Amino acid sequence: MASLLENRVYTDTDLFYSTNLENVDYSQFQVPWFYRAEFELENANGSHFRLKTNGITSRADLYLNGALIADKNVQAGAYGGLAYDITSEAKAGKNVLLVRVYPTDYNRDFGLGFVDWNPYPPDNGTGIWRDVEIKQTGPVALSSPRVTSALDGSVSIHVDVHNLEESGHQGEVVCTVSDPHGKSLGHPHAEFHLFSKAQQKLSLSLKVPRPEIWWPKQWGPQPLYTTSCALSTSSGLSDRTSITRFGIRTITSMLNAHNDTLFSINGHPFQVLGAGYTSDIFLRFDEAKVRAQLSYVLDMGLNTVRLEGKQEHPRFYEIADEMGVMVMAGWECCDKWEGWSYNDEGSGFKWTDPDYYIANISMRHEAEMMQHHPSMLTFLVGSDFWPDDRAVQIYVDALRAFNWDIPIIASASQRGFPALLGNGGMKMDGPYDWVPPNYWYADQLGAAFGFGSELGAGVGTPELSSLRKFLSPADQEDLWKQPNKGLYHMSTNVSSFYTREIYNAALFQRYGPPTSLADYLLKAQMMDYEATRAEYEAYASRWSAAERPATGLIYWMLNNAWPSLHWNLFDYYLHPAGSYFGTKVWSRIEHVAFDYTSHSIYLINRGLANKGASRTVDVELLSLDGQSLGKTTLNATTTPNSSKRLSPSVPGLSEIEDTALLKLVLKDDSHGKVLSRNVYWLSGKPDVLDWENSDWYYTPVTSYADYTSLFSKMARASLSVTTHGRKAVVLENKSKVPAVFVRLNLVDGRSGEDIVPVRWEDNYVTLWPGERIEIGVEYEGGYGGARVEVSGVNVEGRSVHLGGY
Template identity: 55%
Template sequence: MRMRRALTAIFLASGLQAADAAPLVSSPGERAAIPSWDLQSSAVAGTDLAALSQTGLDTSSWHHIKASKCTLMGCLVETGVYKESDLFYSENLRKVDEEQFLVPWIYRNELSLQPGPGKHFFLQTHGISSRADIFLNGKQVASSSEQAGSYVGHDYAITELVDTTNALAIQVHPTDYYRDFALGWVDWNPWPADNGTGVWRDIEIKQTGPVMLEPLRVVTQLGTPLESAPAKVTLKARAHNLENSTITVTASGVVAPASGHEGHPITWTQSFTLPPLSTTDLVLDTIIPNPQIWWPRQWGAQPLYTAKLTITTTPNNNHASPISDHATATFGLRTITSHLNAHNDTTFHINNRPFQVLGAGYSPNIFLRFSPSQWETELHYLLNLGFNTIRLEGKNEHPLLYDLADQLGVLLLAGWECCDKWEAWSYNPDLAVSPTPVWTDDDYRVAEAGMRHEAGMMQPHPSVMGFVVGSDFWPDERATEGYLRAFAGVDWQMPVLGSASKRGFSPLTGPSGLKMDGPYDWVPPNYWWDTDETAGSRLGAAVGFGSELGAGVGTPELASLRRFLSPADLEDLWRSPNKSLFHMSRETSQFETREIYNAGLWQRWGAPTSLDDYLIKAQLMDYEATRAQVEAYTAMWNAERPATGLVYWMLNNAWPALHWNLWDYYMRPAGSYFGAKVGGRQENVAFDYVRRNVWLVNRALDREGERSVDVQVMDMHGKVVYENRFVTTTAPNTSKNILSLGDALANVTEAVFLRLILSDAHRGGNVLSRNVYWVAKEVDVLEWEQSDWYFTPVSKYSDYTALNKLAPARVTVFGVRDKHDVAEIVLENKSDVPAFFISLDLVDRHGKDVLPVEWDDNYVTLWPGEKMTLRARKVGGGSWEPFDARVKGKNVAGRNVGLLRR
């Protein structure tokens, strides 16, 4: 028995089970991803791909990956060679042997198919980083010169190579970010040891009959008015006649509301005659009489439609299926355009309404790991912030992300990345490698092929708002021509922007209308509000469209820090303010220390006395930084030079990091998140640090009428020194200056608190937003003329040190949780002084954070006698087991409070 089990293990490990396995695909139009891989270094397995792609090879000593896609490091994490939590702890990532990835590696799988007369098979790639040789059953399918580029997808005809049992071997070559079209990291974080090499997207097998279809394109044309005028929908797909004879096919089109949406399907047919061995673009038109319009979540619902195109032929004498192939797509009905205003700033319009982009830059996992649940949580978090857009700078992810964005109403601004092969132009002085690896003829071909694949994948998705073909620098004329040719080839209907900056442009695209003037490191909150351009350049201040900018904040809370920092690392965090830290940006970049940030913290709040003291001061810094940035941009939406868009740098991190995020790697929201959330409300009242005015912001399309604004200024001893109630009106999609607080704040001697409450006068005083600021006697003084590309120096800091002496506040806490994944925490300030900056998080019976979770508010400041109820909702699947609420504040003692079951 023991011998039989051992032989069975060897038999299975060798891939011989494919002989008895069900075929991977078995009907025309079916396609399926290679479900798993055996993986080995060529240093062990060799590079004889003809031999490695023979069936029956003993791979029992190889790594066995139960996943359809993963980079080399991702695979080795998947199979247990490395443990992610260990890799990310302290500086352990340095210990990974990079030399093991300087040779090719082999991905291998054995699979069953059912070849036969009239059957055609294709091997479809969608992205291998960055070059690969592909062999099937001992024969070469593609060389590394053909399968090159991390975003390049090809359909390789393999009918003549297919057998009942098949062995596929893919040799991936080491990726060089400066010489390959890959997914690089620039200075975002340390680079993975494998440089992202590997099969990072699915490789699929497709079976067809005599005619094969390329992916379905959906072209929409909306009428006026949008909701009542009929919409024209055109289905397009290239059909390949694979036979050496003329074929007449029937193309059947179906357009129907997606599952869960109202409406009736529309079906129709059309005949086409395909010459021998030809490629023909099939075009089928229909009309949707009562279209359902797709909106970003900020403005409406997300009705979706499905489209399917099926090709049938006359059955042959072998009684093959009349279906030869089919192609499907999900799409939405909406329009997206972009326009340059008088200041050469881009404004997007969605469904003919001017739309202010409020978004952030996205980062995938450092090992490009596939995680749909993670993406769904991230999109929910983004919407909870009040944001509407994610920028994908050269990190275009997987099709499933676009599906989720379509369903949830999140917009995606895709594009290529900066600072490596993608921008190796003679006019780019910033490239970190010399000599500049100038593009060859093959490079132009690969780049265009990558553009064609990505544009084709994105084309039907209503969530895609455009593509930025350059980041810091625009592509040269030849590359731009290739990109635009690729867009035209897939019937692209969204804006194409030349770059994310105003450094230059191709006449083929015109000016991008996006600015990339920083900052990327800490600046005080008044930076964003200082929009007086007559005084000189105001760089990232709230004018125009900022494509990537932020104050460099995003400090994780202690529970998260302990998961990736050693005790010595934690000491460095507050005792060594200028030290290079491994969990900042990549070494040698401008962002490997928290020096600029810490200078502000030390000067404004005083030297920290402990790690806990440092962290609460850091959360205060983070909160005011993101709030001021978002509020300034939303307030200046209707300014003389409007703030038309903001992409905060960044949304999330590729690994546990100490900056550049709105939530940490473990999905714990902290100060940067809740500051941004306050600023991102649909309706808000915002304090202008420069003019000391109050602004009324309305980002909705369906809210208008009378509003009341309650203003109170309170000193740190609990005395109200100013109060006012102001009544005004609001209109949809507008912002305006409504009130000056110059006199009210003129006599501040110590720091004071400012509370702004916006209420709907027609709904019984329903509170729409509540905002508390801490205001110093003097605002930070910026030295604009000494600005660098990543920050503007401060010559004099605001003084908040008096707030370190706030009298302790006594806050009662009562919390309940229910079976519907909701917890309610009631806070009441029982003292005579403000309870400053109270944070809440939920923990389980073991004291570990309960995550992911969405709060309606957090990090709040309560007036004496004030009561607030804060609600938290579980995001995603899994059990809901919050046991305690952990409470702490600047002058509120930390403690755990048990939650009652409702």
């Protein structure tokens, strides 16, 4: 499909609109497809040629100049990267490579499946999805370097040397290591002696003076060292590697007293706060989009992405290294990858002997590609289920063969574990559909304790500008007029997530039945905002809990493989909305949060600095008519990399009649600088969860909070909107009532199209009477002159000019 899209046989615009994907002729992908390439070679004396595959889904026959190089039983598995000696088939001048790929069946083949996340691509991902390479060497070949390091600057470079000839060879490998500024640090070297066709592992070591340590973005810089190696024999240069970048850092994991996994980076306990990343539905790689998505990860304050069965292109990991985003890689659930005899939930065919061969070549290829990247946090060799003993041994041996020096986790759930690896220390108890904010502060299922490997309230509603790109007018009307209808852009029609029924029941009850699509979307953004904020804040607040700390959270999910109505923190078109800014609001390195269950206030410090610094928290509860119901100031000192409970309760909560607004402002005492600003809407009637009737994907609610007064009783607020150059919007509430949930959208002044990617300092904000806020924005584009569209619960919609180039 990616090839057909590139050649304009299909277009994204058409395929993604409404149900148009169903119009593709699926029968064309039920037969083998051929890829053909012509290339030139210069055949110098003594040269050897190797053909290297890196990713073909899922089986292929390879031919060079008409000769079969490998058949579909050898070139198998989406990650089955192998190097084939093609010296005897290659010739000087023009050569022809032909690749015949066979149709992929997710239950039979080791592909890149999407489970129920979105419709399956018509071709099931069949084809060449990573580069195929031709490499020319002398008699001895050299592998890419792997690097291990320690915080004291000890660095070891590991390479494999392979004699490609019948006669013996000896020689030397010399590596060059440079610091992040390009200065050479030395040339470690090692000699080798190889018999006929033999292979040997070499390790070359040096000590880096005054090492610059690589950190996750929130904790420090990302200095990257480089190394490249050259191999020479008596006849001269035989092979050399390209430049490999690496970082000096250490990563460990342990099970705490509760059997929960706790990671540490550079000796500091590391709370994973991330989300599940997915590749494009057609496995296309767009570097600009990847950069934008990872920049959003950091902008939201997240530190990790999880790849469940969607290992990415090499460039992805390089970008993560540069940006300081941690990566949890691993195999996927539910299909062939988890075809274990004890898995009674998945649909994959059970493994037979040839499957273990594919497991081995897949793990070896991915291990070699990932090993040197400092952004790699762990590899999960299982997702919903743990691998059987034979597969586990294969996976572990393959990882260790490539000098894997970071944690290997058995699986992302607590269903079981292999003896070789032990308990994975992660829970997979849901939810995946909507739950109220107070769910996360409980002590059951997916609530904030332990390590939640995939969980979330199922939100991620795109705004109207995005919806119009992939929903027909009738589809859009269904969102609010047919709240229980199955929707093509939710999950698949056999999934528990084919409708928005659970979500809509809550929206209609909590915010009132929508009166229009615009009204529905405004209420949906409020639902999404409070859902993601509560989840992340609860886990961050419980990081230092004495009873059972919350050691990690992967929100389900970060992004979508195609335009979707749920499971995202920003939509397919990179437009951030309620779920994004609900996540972002808690992202400050120092933050203050409200516990929906105990009504406590928590002080959170996610950094490694400011130990013992004095902080002030201003707390105020406000009625919808602008009257103060309670007010106090709390004083505290902050502790790095920890959370602490400040107050047993917020004053005035008992005075709430229908809905009130709570504002928490965290300040640095020494400078008066605002470190965090956080506004909640609270009901006098709480959401009541029916824990006893919980399902694997949600917990029912027997009684809902009531926020209908936000839409039935709020007086209109007078909001002044001005701009400060091209990079800031100034909001001032000139009325005596709060201005609620003011949203800002940046568009091109000429086309009216959203400007994306865009990074607002804050958005979907609520202003107190008389309050003035300046909100910065970073963006590219706006060549027609950028404009800001302003709307909210009780403010008049308008747009203002921000400026252009």
